[in-house]
Amino acid sequence: MRRIRVAVAGVGNCCSALVQGVEYYNGNGMVGLIHEEVGGYAVSDIEFVAAFDVDSRKVGRDLSQAIFSEPNKTPRIVEPSLLGVEVQMGPPLDTFENTGEALVEVAEEKAVDVSRVLKDRGVDVLVNLVSGSATESSKYYAEAALDAGCAFLNAAPAPIVTEERIASMYSSAGVPLVGDDLLDQIGATVAHIGLLEFLHRRGVRIDESYQLDVGGGAESVNTLWKTRGLKRDIKTSAVSGSVPYEFPLVSGSTDYVDFLENRRDSFFWFKGSYFGDAPFTMDVKLNTVDAPNAGAILLDVIRGLKIARSRGLGGPILPLCAYGFKRPPERHSLVEAYSLFRGFVEE
Numbered sequence: 001m002r003r004i005r006v007a008v009a010g011v012g013n014c015c016s017a018l019v020q021g022v023e024y025y026n027g028n029g030m031v032g033l034i035h036e037e038v039g040g041y042a043v044s045d046i047e048f049v050a051a052f053d054v055d056s057r058k059v060g061r062d063l064s065q066a067i068f069s070e071p072n073k074t075p076r077i078v079e080p081s082l083l084g085v086e087v088q089m090g091p092p093l094d095t096f097e098n099t100g101e102a103l104v105e106v107a108e109e110k111a112v113d114v115s116r117v118l119k120d121r122g123v124d125v126l127v128n129l130v131s132g133s134a135t136e137s138s139k140y141y142a143e144a145a146l147d148a149g150c151a152f153l154n155a156a157p158a159p160i161v162t163e164e165r166i167a168s169m170y171s172s173a174g175v176p177l178v179g180d181d182l183l184d185q186i187g188a189t190v191a192h193i194g195l196l197e198f199l200h201r202r203g204v205r206i207d208e209s210y211q212l213d214v215g216g217g218a219e220s221v222n223t224l225w226k227t228r229g230l231k232r233d234i235k236t237s238a239v240s241g242s243v244p245y246e247f248p249l250v251s252g253s254t255d256y257v258d259f260l261e262n263r264r265d266s267f268f269w270f271k272g273s274y275f276g277d278a279p280f281t282m283d284v285k286l287n288t289v290d291a292p293n294a295g296a297i298l299l300d301v302i303r304g305l306k307i308a309r310s311r312g313l314g315g316p317i318l319p320l321c322a323y324g325f326k327r328p329p330e331r332h333s334l335v336e337a338y339s340l341f342r343g344f345v346e347e
C-alpha cells in the first residue's frame with residue numbers, strides 16, 4: 001500500500017525532470033525539494049508503471065531512455081536504471097503543424113486503450129504532461145483516468161478541473177482530480193504573485209506591472225504559436241488576485257529563442273508609490289531551467305493525490321489545486337495555499 005503507482009501522459013521535458021527526480025532523491029539528499037515527506041510518503045514511494053506519448057522517437061523505448069530523446073532538452077542529472085516501462089502509443093488527437101518548428105514526429109503505431117492499461121497496471125495517479133496545445137488529448141486522458149478510477153493530475157493548461165462537466169463527473173465517481181496548469185516552484189508566475197503580495201503587504205500602491213518570458217524548448221514554441229492567448233489569460237488571472245484592486249497588469253507573453261534550450265529568462269517590471277507618494281520602479285530578471293521547476297510541485301501533488309485516494313475523496317481536491325496550480329477552482333494567497341496543503345496532508 002505504500003507504493004504510489006504513477007502513469008505519465010507526455011514523455012517531454014517535465015516528464016524527464018520528474019522521472020530523473022525520483023531517482024535523484026533516492027540517495028542525493030533532499031536539497032531542492034519542498035517536502036521530504038508528504039503524509040508519510042517519501043519520494044522513493046513513487047513508482048512509474050506506465051507511460052504514453054505519440055512521438056516516434058519515444059514510443060517503444062523504455063521510459064528511462066525515452067526521457068532523453070529529442071526534442072527533450074532537460075539536463076541529465078542521473079543515469080537512470082532501466083524502469084521496465086515501455087512508452088506506449090497514445091491517441092494523436094491534436095494537430096502539431098503550423099508551429100514553425102518540428103515539435104512532434106507522430107509515430108505510426110496504433111494507439112493503445114489508455115483506460116485499459118491504467119486498470120491493468122493498477123495506476124493510482126495519471127500525470128498529464130502532454131503539450132500545452134494538445135487540448136483534445138488532455139481531455140481524452142482525463143476521461144480515461146476517470147474510467148479507470150485513477151486520480152488525474154492536469155499539469156497542462158487545457159481546461160479540465162475548470163470544466164464543470166469533467167469536474168462533476170469526477171465528483172460523482174468519487175475520483176480525485178487536480179489542476180489546471182502547474183504552478184512552478186520558482187517560475188515566473190509564482191515569483192510575480194510573490195512579489196506583488198510582498199509589495200501590497202508593505203503598504204505599497206502598485207500602478208503598473210508586467211512579466212514577460214523568453215524561453216527555448218518545445219513548450220515555448222507552443223506558447224508562441226498556439227497557446228499564447230490561453231497562457232496569457234491563465235497567468236494574468238493567476239497574478240491579478242494578488243492585490244485587491246485593479247491596475248494595468250500583463251503576465252505571460254513568451255517569445256522563443258532556440259539556443260536557450262530548456263532555459264527561460266523571465267523579466268518583471270513594477271511601478272508604483274509608497275510613503276508620502278514617493279515613486280519607485282523595480283526591474284527583476286529571473287533565469288531558470290523550465291522542466292526542473294515542475295519537479296518539486298509534481299512530487300508533492302502526486303503524494304497528495306495518493307492521500308486523497310486513500311481517504312476516498314473525489315472531485316477537485318481544492319487544497320492541492322490551490323497549492324500546485326495556476327488556475328485552481330478557488331484562488332488563495334501563496335501563504336494560505338501552502339497552509340491549506342499542509343493542513344490537508346497532515347489531517
Ligand SMILES: NC(=O)c1ccc[n+]([C@@H]2O[C@H](COP(=O)([O-])OP(=O)(O)OC[C@H]3O[C@@H](n4cnc5c(N)ncnc54)[C@H](O)[C@@H]3O)[C@@H](O)[C@H]2O)c1
Pocket residue numbers: 009010011012013014015052053054055058072090091092093094104128129130131132133134137155156157181182183184217218219290291292293294
Ligand atoms: N515547468 C514547466 O515546464 C511547466 C509548468 C507548468 C505547466 N507545464 C505544462 O506541462 C506540460 C508538459 O510540458 P513540457 O515542457 O514537458 O512539454 P514538452 O513539449 O517537452 O512535452 C510534451 C510531450 O507530450 C507529448 N504529446 C503530445 N501529444 C500527446 C498525446 N496525445 N499523447 C501523449 N503524449 C503526447 C509530446 O510528444 C511531448 O513528448 C505542458 O502542457 C506545459 O504547458 C509545464
